[in-house]
Amino acid sequence: MAIKLESDLLVSPIQDADEDMDNKMEGVVKDSANELEEGASGHVTARIEHLWEQKGLNKPEAELSIGEATEKARIELDHWLSYLRNALHT
Numbered sequence: 001m002a003i004k005l006e007s008d009l010l011v012s013p014i015q016d017a018d019e020d021m022d023n024k025m026e027g028v029v030k031d032s033a034n035e036l037e038e039g040a041s042g043h044v045t046a047r048i049e050h051l052w053e054q055k056g057l058n059k060p061e062a063e064l065s066i067g068e069a070t071e072k073a074r075i076e077l078d079h080w081l082s083y084l085r086n087a088l089h090t
Contacts, residue, residue, distance in 0.1 A: 002080055003041045005088055044083045048076050 052058040057072040064072065 002044070002084055002088065005084070006039075006041060009088065040083070040087060044079055048079050051075050051079075 049058065052072060052075065055071065055075075057064065057068055057075070061069065
């Protein structure tokens with residue numbers, strides 16, 4: 001959801017700017033979306049994975065206990081919600 005929202009925030013103004021330049025802007029829109037994915041969302045994902053590694057939760061889902069799976073989900077949800085609340089709140 002965060003990546004989609006980032007994409008919409010950046011891509012919509014670019015696409016609406018000039019409908020006659022669709023072909024030229026197509027590359028810019030794709031490049032911008034790729035930059036976003038590698039940008040803030042990539043940092044959030046990297047932070048989540050780092051925390052999972054610190055807590056030993058980076059193993060496959062089938063190998064996790066219920067408590068570990070709950071903790072893994074809590075970490076991920078907390079970070080994405082915090083990112084959405086603080087970085088993309090308009």
